[in-house]
Amino acid sequence: MRLQELLKQQRLQNHYTQAQLAEKLFVSTQAVSKWEHGQSVPTIDNLLMLSDLYNLSLDELVQGSPFFKKPYVVGHRYRRSRVIMFMIGWLIVSIFLSGFNFKIWSTLMIMLMFIEGFLSPLLTKDYWIIESDDIAIRQYGQGFIFKKLLAKNQQLQHVRYDDLAQVTIKYQSREHITVFDFAPDSFKMWVTAKDGRQWALDFGAHVQDFLPQFVNYLQRQGVTVNDDQQIVDLLLRGESLYNHFNAGKSGATKAN
Known part of the structure:
Protein backbone atom coordinates (compact mmCIF):
# COMPACT_ATOMS: atom_id res chain seq x y z
CA MET A 1 0.00 0.00 0.00
CA ARG A 2 1.40 3.38 -1.01
CA LEU A 3 1.90 6.34 1.32
CA GLN A 4 -1.05 8.30 -0.07
CA GLU A 5 -3.35 5.32 0.51
CA LEU A 6 -2.09 4.89 4.07
CA LEU A 7 -2.66 8.58 4.81
CA LYS A 8 -6.21 8.46 3.47
CA GLN A 9 -6.97 5.24 5.33
CA GLN A 10 -5.78 6.66 8.65
CA ARG A 11 -7.79 9.85 8.14
CA LEU A 12 -10.97 7.88 7.46
CA GLN A 13 -10.37 5.49 10.36
CA ASN A 14 -10.04 8.47 12.68
CA HIS A 15 -13.21 10.06 11.27
CA TYR A 16 -11.70 13.28 9.93
CA THR A 17 -12.70 15.11 6.80
CA GLN A 18 -9.91 16.63 4.74
CA ALA A 19 -10.94 20.08 5.98
CA GLN A 20 -10.91 18.99 9.64
CA LEU A 21 -7.49 17.37 9.26
CA ALA A 22 -6.11 20.44 7.49
CA GLU A 23 -7.26 22.60 10.40
CA LYS A 24 -5.53 20.29 12.89
CA LEU A 25 -2.26 20.45 10.95
CA PHE A 26 -2.46 24.16 10.08
CA VAL A 27 -2.30 23.43 6.35
CA SER A 28 -4.76 23.93 3.51
CA THR A 29 -7.38 21.40 2.46
CA GLN A 30 -5.69 21.33 -0.94
CA ALA A 31 -2.44 20.19 0.71
CA VAL A 32 -4.20 17.22 2.35
CA SER A 33 -5.87 16.37 -0.96
CA LYS A 34 -2.51 16.41 -2.77
CA TRP A 35 -1.00 14.06 -0.16
CA GLU A 36 -3.81 11.57 -0.65
CA HIS A 37 -3.55 11.72 -4.45
CA GLY A 38 0.22 11.29 -4.49
CA GLN A 39 0.83 14.75 -5.94
CA SER A 40 3.01 15.76 -2.99
CA VAL A 41 4.22 14.34 0.32
CA PRO A 42 3.92 15.72 3.85
CA THR A 43 6.96 17.33 5.42
CA ILE A 44 8.61 15.59 8.35
CA ASP A 45 6.89 18.07 10.68
CA ASN A 46 3.53 17.18 9.15
CA LEU A 47 4.25 13.47 9.55
CA LEU A 48 5.21 13.94 13.20
CA MET A 49 1.98 15.85 13.82
CA LEU A 50 0.00 13.10 12.07
CA SER A 51 1.69 10.37 14.13
CA ASP A 52 0.80 12.27 17.32
CA LEU A 53 -2.75 12.86 16.14
CA TYR A 54 -3.34 9.20 15.22
CA ASN A 55 -1.25 7.87 18.14
CA LEU A 56 0.99 5.90 15.77
CA SER A 57 4.73 5.57 15.32
CA LEU A 58 6.19 6.98 12.12
CA ASP A 59 6.75 3.43 10.86
CA GLU A 60 3.11 2.54 11.43
CA LEU A 61 2.03 5.75 9.72
CA VAL A 62 4.15 5.54 6.57
CA GLN A 63 4.73 1.77 6.27
CA GLY A 64 1.65 0.27 7.86
CA SER A 65 3.28 -1.75 10.65
CA PRO A 66 5.60 -1.13 13.62
CA PHE A 67 9.34 -1.05 13.09
CA PHE A 68 10.91 -4.48 13.38
CA LYS A 69 14.62 -4.86 13.90
CA LYS A 70 16.47 -7.25 11.62
CA PRO A 71 17.18 -10.09 12.00
CA TYR A 72 13.52 -10.86 12.69
CA VAL A 73 12.59 -14.49 13.36
CA VAL A 74 9.25 -15.73 12.03
CA GLY A 75 8.33 -18.84 13.98
CA HIS A 76 10.32 -20.36 16.83
CA ARG A 77 13.82 -21.79 16.71
CA TYR A 78 14.82 -24.25 19.37
CA ARG A 79 17.66 -23.71 21.81
CA THR A 124 11.36 -29.28 14.70
CA LYS A 125 8.95 -26.63 13.50
CA ASP A 126 10.19 -24.71 10.46
CA TYR A 127 11.11 -21.06 10.86
CA TRP A 128 12.67 -18.31 8.77
CA ILE A 129 14.56 -15.11 9.46
CA ILE A 130 14.21 -11.73 7.79
CA GLU A 131 17.71 -10.30 7.45
CA SER A 132 19.07 -7.15 5.82
CA ASP A 133 20.38 -8.85 2.67
CA ASP A 134 18.52 -12.14 2.52
CA ILE A 135 15.97 -14.53 3.96
CA ALA A 136 17.42 -17.34 6.08
CA ILE A 137 15.28 -20.48 5.97
CA ARG A 138 15.35 -23.44 8.38
CA GLN A 139 13.26 -26.41 7.29
CA TYR A 140 13.39 -29.81 8.95
CA GLY A 141 13.04 -33.12 7.17
CA GLN A 142 11.00 -36.16 8.07
CA GLY A 143 11.82 -38.90 10.53
CA PHE A 144 12.74 -39.34 14.19
CA ILE A 145 13.43 -36.16 16.15
CA PHE A 146 17.17 -36.74 16.60
CA LYS A 147 17.59 -37.44 12.89
CA LYS A 148 15.88 -34.14 12.07
CA LEU A 149 17.84 -32.11 14.61
CA LEU A 150 21.24 -33.54 13.64
CA ALA A 151 20.80 -33.74 9.86
CA LYS A 152 23.72 -32.01 8.15
CA ASN A 153 21.63 -30.92 5.18
CA GLN A 154 19.19 -29.02 7.35
CA GLN A 155 21.34 -25.95 7.97
CA LEU A 156 20.03 -22.44 7.39
CA GLN A 157 19.56 -21.68 3.71
CA HIS A 158 20.25 -18.06 2.79
CA VAL A 159 18.37 -16.65 -0.20
CA ARG A 160 19.47 -13.17 -1.23
CA TYR A 161 16.80 -10.67 -2.20
CA ASP A 162 18.47 -10.01 -5.56
CA ASP A 163 18.21 -13.75 -6.30
CA LEU A 164 14.43 -13.78 -5.84
CA ALA A 165 12.10 -13.91 -8.83
CA GLN A 166 8.90 -13.31 -6.88
CA VAL A 167 7.10 -13.72 -3.58
CA THR A 168 3.45 -14.77 -3.32
CA ILE A 169 1.33 -14.33 -0.20
CA LYS A 170 -1.60 -16.73 0.03
CA TYR A 171 -4.23 -17.53 2.64
CA GLN A 172 -6.23 -20.72 2.16
CA SER A 173 -9.10 -21.62 4.45
CA ARG A 174 -9.70 -25.29 5.16
CA GLU A 175 -12.88 -27.19 5.81
CA HIS A 176 -13.17 -28.23 9.46
CA ILE A 177 -14.77 -31.66 9.47
CA THR A 178 -15.85 -31.79 13.12
CA VAL A 179 -16.06 -29.41 16.08
CA PHE A 180 -12.91 -31.12 17.39
CA ASP A 181 -10.94 -30.24 14.26
CA PHE A 182 -8.69 -27.40 15.43
CA ALA A 183 -6.14 -27.52 12.61
CA PRO A 184 -5.41 -23.96 11.42
CA ASP A 185 -5.92 -22.53 7.97
CA SER A 186 -2.94 -22.39 5.63
CA PHE A 187 -1.23 -19.00 5.55
CA LYS A 188 2.04 -19.07 3.66
CA MET A 189 4.51 -17.02 1.70
CA TRP A 190 5.73 -18.79 -1.43
CA VAL A 191 9.28 -17.70 -2.24
CA THR A 192 10.55 -18.40 -5.76
CA ALA A 193 14.20 -17.91 -6.70
CA LYS A 194 15.40 -17.01 -10.19
CA ASP A 195 16.94 -20.48 -10.55
CA GLY A 196 13.55 -22.13 -9.99
CA ARG A 197 13.94 -23.15 -6.35
CA GLN A 198 10.85 -22.60 -4.23
CA TRP A 199 10.06 -22.51 -0.52
CA ALA A 200 6.71 -22.45 1.27
CA LEU A 201 7.18 -20.41 4.45
CA ASP A 202 4.58 -20.38 7.20
CA PHE A 203 3.65 -17.11 8.84
CA GLY A 204 3.81 -17.10 12.61
CA ALA A 205 1.61 -15.28 15.07
CA HIS A 206 1.25 -11.49 15.06
CA VAL A 207 1.81 -11.28 11.32
CA GLN A 208 0.30 -7.79 11.33
CA ASP A 209 3.36 -6.60 13.29
CA PHE A 210 5.77 -7.12 10.41
CA LEU A 211 4.15 -8.18 7.13
CA PRO A 212 3.10 -4.75 5.75
CA GLN A 213 6.55 -3.29 6.38
CA PHE A 214 8.28 -6.43 5.10
CA VAL A 215 6.32 -6.23 1.84
CA ASN A 216 7.44 -2.62 1.43
CA TYR A 217 11.01 -3.68 2.13
CA LEU A 218 10.85 -6.45 -0.49
CA GLN A 219 9.48 -4.05 -3.08
CA ARG A 220 12.27 -1.56 -2.35
CA GLN A 221 14.72 -4.41 -3.01
CA GLY A 222 13.13 -4.89 -6.44
CA VAL A 223 11.29 -8.11 -5.53
CA THR A 224 7.88 -8.70 -7.15
CA VAL A 225 5.25 -9.34 -4.46
CA ASN A 226 1.98 -11.02 -5.48
CA ASP A 227 -0.85 -10.30 -3.07
CA ASP A 228 -3.94 -11.05 -5.14
CA GLN A 229 -6.05 -11.55 -2.00
CA GLN A 230 -5.09 -8.07 -0.74
CA ILE A 231 -3.96 -9.53 2.56
CA VAL A 232 -1.75 -6.56 3.42
CA ASP A 233 -4.71 -4.20 2.98
CA LEU A 234 -6.82 -6.40 5.26
CA LEU A 235 -4.12 -6.32 7.94
CA LEU A 236 -3.79 -2.56 7.65
CA ARG A 237 -7.53 -2.22 8.17
CA GLY A 238 -7.26 -4.39 11.28
CA GLU A 239 -9.48 -7.14 9.90
CA SER A 240 -9.25 -10.75 11.05
CA LEU A 241 -7.95 -12.90 8.20
CA TYR A 242 -9.73 -15.95 9.59
CA ASN A 243 -13.09 -14.19 9.73
CA HIS A 244 -12.62 -12.62 6.30
CA PHE A 245 -11.74 -15.83 4.46
CA ASN A 246 -14.21 -17.97 6.40
CA ALA A 247 -17.14 -15.57 6.09
CA GLY A 248 -20.40 -17.48 6.02
CA LYS A 249 -18.93 -20.57 7.67
CA SER A 250 -20.09 -21.54 11.13
CA GLY A 251 -17.76 -20.73 14.00
CA ALA A 252 -15.68 -18.16 12.11
CA THR A 253 -14.80 -16.11 15.18
CA LYS A 254 -11.08 -16.65 15.60
CA ALA A 255 -8.56 -13.83 15.56
CA ASN A 256 -5.51 -13.74 13.24
Missing part, protein backbone atom coordinates in the same frame (compact mmCIF):
# COMPACT_ATOMS: atom_id res chain seq x y z
CA ARG A 80 19.84 -26.76 22.43
CA SER A 81 20.50 -25.77 26.05
CA ARG A 82 16.77 -25.60 26.74
CA VAL A 83 16.28 -29.03 25.18
CA ILE A 84 18.99 -30.55 27.39
CA MET A 85 17.54 -28.97 30.52
CA PHE A 86 14.05 -30.13 29.56
CA MET A 87 15.25 -33.70 28.97
CA ILE A 88 17.00 -33.77 32.35
CA GLY A 89 13.80 -32.54 33.96
CA TRP A 90 11.74 -35.16 32.15
CA LEU A 91 14.21 -37.86 33.22
CA ILE A 92 13.50 -36.92 36.82
CA VAL A 93 9.76 -37.02 36.12
CA SER A 94 10.14 -40.43 34.45
CA ILE A 95 11.89 -41.79 37.53
CA PHE A 96 8.99 -40.58 39.65
CA LEU A 97 6.55 -42.20 37.23
CA SER A 98 8.39 -45.50 37.60
CA GLY A 99 7.61 -45.42 41.31
CA PHE A 100 11.11 -44.52 42.52
CA ASN A 101 12.17 -47.99 41.42
CA PHE A 102 14.60 -46.93 38.70
CA LYS A 103 14.14 -49.20 35.71
CA ILE A 104 16.40 -47.96 32.96
CA TRP A 105 14.50 -49.36 29.97
CA SER A 106 11.01 -48.42 31.09
CA THR A 107 12.20 -44.94 32.05
CA LEU A 108 13.93 -44.43 28.71
CA MET A 109 10.85 -45.70 26.88
CA ILE A 110 8.67 -43.14 28.66
CA MET A 111 11.16 -40.42 27.76
CA LEU A 112 11.33 -41.41 24.10
CA MET A 113 7.55 -41.63 23.76
CA PHE A 114 7.15 -38.17 25.26
CA ILE A 115 9.93 -36.64 23.16
CA GLU A 116 8.65 -38.05 19.87
CA GLY A 117 4.96 -37.49 20.60
CA PHE A 118 4.99 -34.06 22.21
CA LEU A 119 8.43 -32.49 22.05
CA SER A 120 9.33 -33.28 18.44
CA PRO A 121 6.59 -31.15 16.83
CA LEU A 122 7.66 -28.18 18.95
CA LEU A 123 11.40 -28.50 18.41
Whole structure:
Protein backbone atom coordinates (compact mmCIF):
# COMPACT_ATOMS: atom_id res chain seq x y z
CA MET A 1 0.00 0.00 0.00
CA ARG A 2 1.40 3.38 -1.01
CA LEU A 3 1.90 6.34 1.32
CA GLN A 4 -1.05 8.30 -0.07
CA GLU A 5 -3.35 5.32 0.51
CA LEU A 6 -2.09 4.89 4.07
CA LEU A 7 -2.66 8.58 4.81
CA LYS A 8 -6.21 8.46 3.47
CA GLN A 9 -6.97 5.24 5.33
CA GLN A 10 -5.78 6.66 8.65
CA ARG A 11 -7.79 9.85 8.14
CA LEU A 12 -10.97 7.88 7.46
CA GLN A 13 -10.37 5.49 10.36
CA ASN A 14 -10.04 8.47 12.68
CA HIS A 15 -13.21 10.06 11.27
CA TYR A 16 -11.70 13.28 9.93
CA THR A 17 -12.70 15.11 6.80
CA GLN A 18 -9.91 16.63 4.74
CA ALA A 19 -10.94 20.08 5.98
CA GLN A 20 -10.91 18.99 9.64
CA LEU A 21 -7.49 17.37 9.26
CA ALA A 22 -6.11 20.44 7.49
CA GLU A 23 -7.26 22.60 10.40
CA LYS A 24 -5.53 20.29 12.89
CA LEU A 25 -2.26 20.45 10.95
CA PHE A 26 -2.46 24.16 10.08
CA VAL A 27 -2.30 23.43 6.35
CA SER A 28 -4.76 23.93 3.51
CA THR A 29 -7.38 21.40 2.46
CA GLN A 30 -5.69 21.33 -0.94
CA ALA A 31 -2.44 20.19 0.71
CA VAL A 32 -4.20 17.22 2.35
CA SER A 33 -5.87 16.37 -0.96
CA LYS A 34 -2.51 16.41 -2.77
CA TRP A 35 -1.00 14.06 -0.16
CA GLU A 36 -3.81 11.57 -0.65
CA HIS A 37 -3.55 11.72 -4.45
CA GLY A 38 0.22 11.29 -4.49
CA GLN A 39 0.83 14.75 -5.94
CA SER A 40 3.01 15.76 -2.99
CA VAL A 41 4.22 14.34 0.32
CA PRO A 42 3.92 15.72 3.85
CA THR A 43 6.96 17.33 5.42
CA ILE A 44 8.61 15.59 8.35
CA ASP A 45 6.89 18.07 10.68
CA ASN A 46 3.53 17.18 9.15
CA LEU A 47 4.25 13.47 9.55
CA LEU A 48 5.21 13.94 13.20
CA MET A 49 1.98 15.85 13.82
CA LEU A 50 0.00 13.10 12.07
CA SER A 51 1.69 10.37 14.13
CA ASP A 52 0.80 12.27 17.32
CA LEU A 53 -2.75 12.86 16.14
CA TYR A 54 -3.34 9.20 15.22
CA ASN A 55 -1.25 7.87 18.14
CA LEU A 56 0.99 5.90 15.77
CA SER A 57 4.73 5.57 15.32
CA LEU A 58 6.19 6.98 12.12
CA ASP A 59 6.75 3.43 10.86
CA GLU A 60 3.11 2.54 11.43
CA LEU A 61 2.03 5.75 9.72
CA VAL A 62 4.15 5.54 6.57
CA GLN A 63 4.73 1.77 6.27
CA GLY A 64 1.65 0.27 7.86
CA SER A 65 3.28 -1.75 10.65
CA PRO A 66 5.60 -1.13 13.62
CA PHE A 67 9.34 -1.05 13.09
CA PHE A 68 10.91 -4.48 13.38
CA LYS A 69 14.62 -4.86 13.90
CA LYS A 70 16.47 -7.25 11.62
CA PRO A 71 17.18 -10.09 12.00
CA TYR A 72 13.52 -10.86 12.69
CA VAL A 73 12.59 -14.49 13.36
CA VAL A 74 9.25 -15.73 12.03
CA GLY A 75 8.33 -18.84 13.98
CA HIS A 76 10.32 -20.36 16.83
CA ARG A 77 13.82 -21.79 16.71
CA TYR A 78 14.82 -24.25 19.37
CA ARG A 79 17.66 -23.71 21.81
CA ARG A 80 19.84 -26.76 22.43
CA SER A 81 20.50 -25.77 26.05
CA ARG A 82 16.77 -25.60 26.74
CA VAL A 83 16.28 -29.03 25.18
CA ILE A 84 18.99 -30.55 27.39
CA MET A 85 17.54 -28.97 30.52
CA PHE A 86 14.05 -30.13 29.56
CA MET A 87 15.25 -33.70 28.97
CA ILE A 88 17.00 -33.77 32.35
CA GLY A 89 13.80 -32.54 33.96
CA TRP A 90 11.74 -35.16 32.15
CA LEU A 91 14.21 -37.86 33.22
CA ILE A 92 13.50 -36.92 36.82
CA VAL A 93 9.76 -37.02 36.12
CA SER A 94 10.14 -40.43 34.45
CA ILE A 95 11.89 -41.79 37.53
CA PHE A 96 8.99 -40.58 39.65
CA LEU A 97 6.55 -42.20 37.23
CA SER A 98 8.39 -45.50 37.60
CA GLY A 99 7.61 -45.42 41.31
CA PHE A 100 11.11 -44.52 42.52
CA ASN A 101 12.17 -47.99 41.42
CA PHE A 102 14.60 -46.93 38.70
CA LYS A 103 14.14 -49.20 35.71
CA ILE A 104 16.40 -47.96 32.96
CA TRP A 105 14.50 -49.36 29.97
CA SER A 106 11.01 -48.42 31.09
CA THR A 107 12.20 -44.94 32.05
CA LEU A 108 13.93 -44.43 28.71
CA MET A 109 10.85 -45.70 26.88
CA ILE A 110 8.67 -43.14 28.66
CA MET A 111 11.16 -40.42 27.76
CA LEU A 112 11.33 -41.41 24.10
CA MET A 113 7.55 -41.63 23.76
CA PHE A 114 7.15 -38.17 25.26
CA ILE A 115 9.93 -36.64 23.16
CA GLU A 116 8.65 -38.05 19.87
CA GLY A 117 4.96 -37.49 20.60
CA PHE A 118 4.99 -34.06 22.21
CA LEU A 119 8.43 -32.49 22.05
CA SER A 120 9.33 -33.28 18.44
CA PRO A 121 6.59 -31.15 16.83
CA LEU A 122 7.66 -28.18 18.95
CA LEU A 123 11.40 -28.50 18.41
CA THR A 124 11.36 -29.28 14.70
CA LYS A 125 8.95 -26.63 13.50
CA ASP A 126 10.19 -24.71 10.46
CA TYR A 127 11.11 -21.06 10.86
CA TRP A 128 12.67 -18.31 8.77
CA ILE A 129 14.56 -15.11 9.46
CA ILE A 130 14.21 -11.73 7.79
CA GLU A 131 17.71 -10.30 7.45
CA SER A 132 19.07 -7.15 5.82
CA ASP A 133 20.38 -8.85 2.67
CA ASP A 134 18.52 -12.14 2.52
CA ILE A 135 15.97 -14.53 3.96
CA ALA A 136 17.42 -17.34 6.08
CA ILE A 137 15.28 -20.48 5.97
CA ARG A 138 15.35 -23.44 8.38
CA GLN A 139 13.26 -26.41 7.29
CA TYR A 140 13.39 -29.81 8.95
CA GLY A 141 13.04 -33.12 7.17
CA GLN A 142 11.00 -36.16 8.07
CA GLY A 143 11.82 -38.90 10.53
CA PHE A 144 12.74 -39.34 14.19
CA ILE A 145 13.43 -36.16 16.15
CA PHE A 146 17.17 -36.74 16.60
CA LYS A 147 17.59 -37.44 12.89
CA LYS A 148 15.88 -34.14 12.07
CA LEU A 149 17.84 -32.11 14.61
CA LEU A 150 21.24 -33.54 13.64
CA ALA A 151 20.80 -33.74 9.86
CA LYS A 152 23.72 -32.01 8.15
CA ASN A 153 21.63 -30.92 5.18
CA GLN A 154 19.19 -29.02 7.35
CA GLN A 155 21.34 -25.95 7.97
CA LEU A 156 20.03 -22.44 7.39
CA GLN A 157 19.56 -21.68 3.71
CA HIS A 158 20.25 -18.06 2.79
CA VAL A 159 18.37 -16.65 -0.20
CA ARG A 160 19.47 -13.17 -1.23
CA TYR A 161 16.80 -10.67 -2.20
CA ASP A 162 18.47 -10.01 -5.56
CA ASP A 163 18.21 -13.75 -6.30
CA LEU A 164 14.43 -13.78 -5.84
CA ALA A 165 12.10 -13.91 -8.83
CA GLN A 166 8.90 -13.31 -6.88
CA VAL A 167 7.10 -13.72 -3.58
CA THR A 168 3.45 -14.77 -3.32
CA ILE A 169 1.33 -14.33 -0.20
CA LYS A 170 -1.60 -16.73 0.03
CA TYR A 171 -4.23 -17.53 2.64
CA GLN A 172 -6.23 -20.72 2.16
CA SER A 173 -9.10 -21.62 4.45
CA ARG A 174 -9.70 -25.29 5.16
CA GLU A 175 -12.88 -27.19 5.81
CA HIS A 176 -13.17 -28.23 9.46
CA ILE A 177 -14.77 -31.66 9.47
CA THR A 178 -15.85 -31.79 13.12
CA VAL A 179 -16.06 -29.41 16.08
CA PHE A 180 -12.91 -31.12 17.39
CA ASP A 181 -10.94 -30.24 14.26
CA PHE A 182 -8.69 -27.40 15.43
CA ALA A 183 -6.14 -27.52 12.61
CA PRO A 184 -5.41 -23.96 11.42
CA ASP A 185 -5.92 -22.53 7.97
CA SER A 186 -2.94 -22.39 5.63
CA PHE A 187 -1.23 -19.00 5.55
CA LYS A 188 2.04 -19.07 3.66
CA MET A 189 4.51 -17.02 1.70
CA TRP A 190 5.73 -18.79 -1.43
CA VAL A 191 9.28 -17.70 -2.24
CA THR A 192 10.55 -18.40 -5.76
CA ALA A 193 14.20 -17.91 -6.70
CA LYS A 194 15.40 -17.01 -10.19
CA ASP A 195 16.94 -20.48 -10.55
CA GLY A 196 13.55 -22.13 -9.99
CA ARG A 197 13.94 -23.15 -6.35
CA GLN A 198 10.85 -22.60 -4.23
CA TRP A 199 10.06 -22.51 -0.52
CA ALA A 200 6.71 -22.45 1.27
CA LEU A 201 7.18 -20.41 4.45
CA ASP A 202 4.58 -20.38 7.20
CA PHE A 203 3.65 -17.11 8.84
CA GLY A 204 3.81 -17.10 12.61
CA ALA A 205 1.61 -15.28 15.07
CA HIS A 206 1.25 -11.49 15.06
CA VAL A 207 1.81 -11.28 11.32
CA GLN A 208 0.30 -7.79 11.33
CA ASP A 209 3.36 -6.60 13.29
CA PHE A 210 5.77 -7.12 10.41
CA LEU A 211 4.15 -8.18 7.13
CA PRO A 212 3.10 -4.75 5.75
CA GLN A 213 6.55 -3.29 6.38
CA PHE A 214 8.28 -6.43 5.10
CA VAL A 215 6.32 -6.23 1.84
CA ASN A 216 7.44 -2.62 1.43
CA TYR A 217 11.01 -3.68 2.13
CA LEU A 218 10.85 -6.45 -0.49
CA GLN A 219 9.48 -4.05 -3.08
CA ARG A 220 12.27 -1.56 -2.35
CA GLN A 221 14.72 -4.41 -3.01
CA GLY A 222 13.13 -4.89 -6.44
CA VAL A 223 11.29 -8.11 -5.53
CA THR A 224 7.88 -8.70 -7.15
CA VAL A 225 5.25 -9.34 -4.46
CA ASN A 226 1.98 -11.02 -5.48
CA ASP A 227 -0.85 -10.30 -3.07
CA ASP A 228 -3.94 -11.05 -5.14
CA GLN A 229 -6.05 -11.55 -2.00
CA GLN A 230 -5.09 -8.07 -0.74
CA ILE A 231 -3.96 -9.53 2.56
CA VAL A 232 -1.75 -6.56 3.42
CA ASP A 233 -4.71 -4.20 2.98
CA LEU A 234 -6.82 -6.40 5.26
CA LEU A 235 -4.12 -6.32 7.94
CA LEU A 236 -3.79 -2.56 7.65
CA ARG A 237 -7.53 -2.22 8.17
CA GLY A 238 -7.26 -4.39 11.28
CA GLU A 239 -9.48 -7.14 9.90
CA SER A 240 -9.25 -10.75 11.05
CA LEU A 241 -7.95 -12.90 8.20
CA TYR A 242 -9.73 -15.95 9.59
CA ASN A 243 -13.09 -14.19 9.73
CA HIS A 244 -12.62 -12.62 6.30
CA PHE A 245 -11.74 -15.83 4.46
CA ASN A 246 -14.21 -17.97 6.40
CA ALA A 247 -17.14 -15.57 6.09
CA GLY A 248 -20.40 -17.48 6.02
CA LYS A 249 -18.93 -20.57 7.67
CA SER A 250 -20.09 -21.54 11.13
CA GLY A 251 -17.76 -20.73 14.00
CA ALA A 252 -15.68 -18.16 12.11
CA THR A 253 -14.80 -16.11 15.18
CA LYS A 254 -11.08 -16.65 15.60
CA ALA A 255 -8.56 -13.83 15.56
CA ASN A 256 -5.51 -13.74 13.24
